[in-house]
Amino acid sequence: MANQTYNPYDNAKAQFDKVAEMLKLDEATRDLLRAHRQELHFTFPVKMDDGSTKIFKGFRMIHNDARGPGKGGIRFHPHETADTVRALSMWMTWKCAVVDIPLGGSKGGVICDPRTMSLAEQERLCRAYMRRLHSQVGYNVDVPAPDVMTNGQHMMWMLDEYESITGQRFPGMITGKPVGLGGSLGRTEATGYGVIYCLRECLKNMKIDITKTSASIQGFGNVAEYAARMYADLGGKVAAVSCWNVADKTAYTFRKEGGCDPAELAAIKDSFGSIDKDKAIALGYELLPGDAWLSQDVDILIPAALENQITPENFPQISKQVKILCEAANGPTTPDCDKLIQDAGIMLIPDFLSNAGGVTCSYFEQVQGNMNYFWTKEEVLEKLEKIMTGAFQNVYSLAEEKNLYMRDAAYVVAINRVVNSVKARGWV
Numbered sequence: 001m002a003n004q005t006y007n008p009y010d011n012a013k014a015q016f017d018k019v020a021e022m023l024k025l026d027e028a029t030r031d032l033l034r035a036h037r038q039e040l041h042f043t044f045p046v047k048m049d050d051g052s053t054k055i056f057k058g059f060r061m062i063h064n065d066a067r068g069p070g071k072g073g074i075r076f077h078p079h080e081t082a083d084t085v086r087a088l089s090m091w092m093t094w095k096c097a098v099v100d101i102p103l104g105g106s107k108g109g110v111i112c113d114p115r116t117m118s119l120a121e122q123e124r125l126c127r128a129y130m131r132r133l134h135s136q137v138g139y140n141v142d143v144p145a146p147d148v149m150t151n152g153q154h155m156m157w158m159l160d161e162y163e164s165i166t167g168q169r170f171p172g173m174i175t176g177k178p179v180g181l182g183g184s185l186g187r188t189e190a191t192g193y194g195v196i197y198c199l200r201e202c203l204k205n206m207k208i209d210i211t212k213t214s215a216s217i218q219g220f221g222n223v224a225e226y227a228a229r230m231y232a233d234l235g236g237k238v239a240a241v242s243c244w245n246v247a248d249k250t251a252y253t254f255r256k257e258g259g260c261d262p263a264e265l266a267a268i269k270d271s272f273g274s275i276d277k278d279k280a281i282a283l284g285y286e287l288l289p290g291d292a293w294l295s296q297d298v299d300i301l302i303p304a305a306l307e308n309q310i311t312p313e314n315f316p317q318i319s320k321q322v323k324i325l326c327e328a329a330n331g332p333t334t335p336d337c338d339k340l341i342q343d344a345g346i347m348l349i350p351d352f353l354s355n356a357g358g359v360t361c362s363y364f365e366q367v368q369g370n371m372n373y374f375w376t377k378e379e380v381l382e383k384l385e386k387i388m389t390g391a392f393q394n395v396y397s398l399a400e401e402k403n404l405y406m407r408d409a410a411y412v413v414a415i416n417r418v419v420n421s422v423k424a425r426g427w428v
């Protein structure tokens, strides 16, 4: 569960303010980029299977669309808040800018728990959400995608509702669709692989042999699973993996002598990224408390679950052996940890750079949809690798050249690009 004492929007603003000050941005530009171009908050009814009607609360926000249409996922989560959506849409602006794709930042969410809803209820919820949203989204306005606890099926229901209302086909209005139904090959793997392309480049720059490294990962959902698979494929040892257990309402860390096998764990997880603990034990995994992933003696930590997971309170649990903190989730580290990370000499790969592979592949999905011509998986991954490698090395060189903390360097690259755009448009 996310640490509730930290507000992600305050975190996002604090990170922006620090770099806005470094860049000496004028007041109007700061005001523009601290706020959102558009915020939608709404409620909508959904008929439940037992005949009752439940009222859900939904959000969709565009932080900034100066560089292109808004782009950002839709999260289904019982703890979703307006400020989470504000923060995540702001991070999407920087994410698209840091990898230099022509899209802006947006995000959506619904306060709900799909784990406790039938598929029919989830379909009605997706359609009702899109009925409220249809006039504010579109391939050239704002393009949604899956995120925490949403998937390709949810996107198809939303697309179908949108196309039923508009009476036309708009394959580019939503991404993360299943392959064969307008989706791009490689999208499932893209975010996790992108994380590891950055990590691989970072290790290369630090002259560390990946095959001699070990990593501990928080989460085993879409991002974490494919990050774990690629890291293991490159020869790294996945020392531990943690995830949420729905039935026990707690998280567990799974550890195995000799390293976890990502494919083996993937075979015993459910669609929400929860590993079956009994099956894991039967396969020889040791079961540790949920937060044990943080204190493992490893070279690399990869938080890939939720925001606000590493705080000054639990920072001392991090092993002295850790050399790289590779943020795969959005906002997994609170801003008051940044100084601790720097002082500990830990190399940071910041979230909006590291996990930009997902949005980059979503962009590819839009491009392919608009052309009505789809690339092979090899072509998609090759293009993804090129963009992620280039973006990482660009940020890394700036950090080296100006002696900047990696998060600040990534912000400098992203904010400069967005500022150029808003100024060229005459917004400030």
Ligand code: NAD
Pocket (backbone or CB within 6 Å): 001, 002, 146, 147, 148, 149, 150, 191, 218, 219, 220, 221, 222, 223, 224, 242, 243, 244, 245, 251, 252, 272, 273, 274, 290, 304, 305, 306, 307, 328, 329, 330, 355, 356, 358, 359
């Ligand atoms: P997901 O829903 O597929 O998986 C989330 C994982 O986190 C699950 O394994 C769940 O069990 C685990 N988890 C939840 N609470 C936990 C806890 N307290 N301790 C340990 N594990 C816990 O989500 P995802 O798509 O993999 O996204 C993970 C993160 O990456 C989120 O921050 C998301 O915003 C971000 N992200 C996702 C994408 C994408 O393409 N999916 C792209 C960019 C960023």
